[in-house]
Amino acid sequence: MTTGTSPKKQLFTHFAQIAKAMASPNRLELLEALAQGERSVEKLANATAMPIANTSHHLQVLREGGLVRSRKEGQQVIYRLSDNEIPQMLGCLRRVGERHLGIAF
DSSP, X not given: OOTTOOHXXXXXXXXXXXXXXXXXHHHHHHHHHHTTOOEEHHHHHHHHTOXXXXXXXXXXXXXXXXXXXXXXXXXXXXEEESXXXXXXXXXXXXXXXXXXXXXXX
């Protein structure tokens, strides 16, 4: 952040970065899958029916947004949520969306 930027502006800037990382149905689906526990890129690709290359790209965007972390396990990259409150955040988004659309899953 630039010098002189208020803490509130810094926080809102970070919120916008998080929202940008989440601004994809595919990335939201990956976050939902990771809420069930850590998984490899291959398992996430299978769970979301996305090609591995697309899955890997979306995971990179989520990592840049600070929503996921990764680690190497042999040849595999294993991803997990970066914060225990992400599932609650997804739940809030789901409830707002369901109310807005007048549907429930």
